[in-house]
Amino acid sequence: MQANIRHQVSPYLVFFIIYNSQVGVGILGFQRIISAKAGYDAWIGVLVAGCLVQAFIWMVYKLLGKAEGDIIDVHTNLFGNLLGKFFSFFIILYYWLASVSVLDGFIEIVQVWMFPTIPSWILSSLLLILVYYGISGGFRTIAGISFLSFVFPQLLLIYLYIFPLKIAHFANLMPIMNHSFNEMMDSIKSSMYTLAGTEALLMYYPFIRDPKASKKFAHLGVLFTTLLYTVSSIVSFTFYSESQLKTTIWPELSLTKIIKLSFLERFEYLYISMYLIIVTSLIALLLWCSSRGLKKIFCKKQKYALLILSLLSVGLSQFIPESFKELLDKMITQMNLYIFYGYIPLLLLVFTILKRGKQNG
Numbered sequence: 001m002q003a004n005i006r007h008q009v010s011p012y013l014v015f016f017i018i019y020n021s022q023v024g025v026g027i028l029g030f031q032r033i034i035s036a037k038a039g040y041d042a043w044i045g046v047l048v049a050g051c052l053v054q055a056f057i058w059m060v061y062k063l064l065g066k067a068e069g070d071i072i073d074v075h076t077n078l079f080g081n082l083l084g085k086f087f088s089f090f091i092i093l094y095y096w097l098a099s100v101s102v103l104d105g106f107i108e109i110v111q112v113w114m115f116p117t118i119p120s121w122i123l124s125s126l127l128l129i130l131v132y133y134g135i136s137g138g139f140r141t142i143a144g145i146s147f148l149s150f151v152f153p154q155l156l157l158i159y160l161y162i163f164p165l166k167i168a169h170f171a172n173l174m175p176i177m178n179h180s181f182n183e184m185m186d187s188i189k190s191s192m193y194t195l196a197g198t199e200a201l202l203m204y205y206p207f208i209r210d211p212k213a214s215k216k217f218a219h220l221g222v223l224f225t226t227l228l229y230t231v232s233s234i235v236s237f238t239f240y241s242e243s244q245l246k247t248t249i250w251p252e253l254s255l256t257k258i259i260k261l262s263f264l265e266r267f268e269y270l271y272i273s274m275y276l277i278i279v280t281s282l283i284a285l286l287l288w289c290s291s292r293g294l295k296k297i298f299c300k301k302q303k304y305a306l307l308i309l310s311l312l313s314v315g316l317s318q319f320i321p322e323s324f325k326e327l328l329d330k331m332i333t334q335m336n337l338y339i340f341y342g343y344i345p346l347l348l349l350v351f352t353i354l355k356r357g358k359q360n361g
Helices: 013-022 030-067 071-079 081-113 120-136 139-159 181-194 198-207 211-239 242-247 251-258 267-298 302-319 322-360
Strands: none
Touching: 013 139, 013 198, 013 211, 013 267, 030 071, 030 181, 030 198, 030 211, 030 242, 030 251, 030 322, 071 081, 071 198, 071 267, 071 322, 081 120, 081 198, 081 267, 081 302, 081 322, 120 139, 120 267, 120 302, 139 267, 181 322, 198 211, 198 267, 198 322, 211 251, 251 267, 267 302
């Protein structure tokens, strides 16, 4: 069921929402992860992963276009009210866990690079107050924040790739394709999670004014982020040696150390501060999806669900042990792959067959 037109956004804004959903703290450190198996051939895995995400976008538009609603409507139509909400709950849980992962990742960066003595609960509380305020304005506000997170920080950050490219060693990329098929598959798998985020479309689809017209903007958004991640990986691969990259936790963030300006000595402080709007918009989108889903499942006001999820996020960010953080990241990765790249294609197939059968009947 489509949302009220007053709450919907123009089709072109989907480009910025897709960008917002895919670019978070992951771009600051994914280079080390994807190169762990495939070495400096990993940039090829990013391109392949981008093509798979494009196929996922196509399937989502097909599925939701047939259902004329979000993923909860799809489940309800297929499995009934009770069972449909049960399946939907797992996707809602993924959105919330993904927001916690983004929040925890950014807090870790702030504590390591800027304010090591500030407790996690203070940083998470300040961030989530800002996020709560944004979500309270509705989905149109989130779309506006997504637009700002692209226009102001990212266009400047792309320009900053020029500095490391001045001393890059492109010979690092040679020879190309000198890794095994299994190693490349591991790299593609890691890149798939890096490019995750487009699955939020499963929830905000009804809030797009003309979904069919927005499809091209969604594909363009994925294309842009795929090229962005590819360029980011190539810049890091040509700047660091393989031994350096293995021990550098945030390769892209560490690149900012070479930038020296006459009026600013610690450029990374400005870099991290600019990333605040990117992280805030991503957390807002994920929490909006999860709270919106809980509203539809339990028939309660969204603000209550949002408040509960925000408080749980603050608690997890403060008390979650380091060992569980690694487990959480692995769990989110597996959920992303199995739910969205295994379950959704199967769901599209079943939904298409059943709908065609009803039409023929």
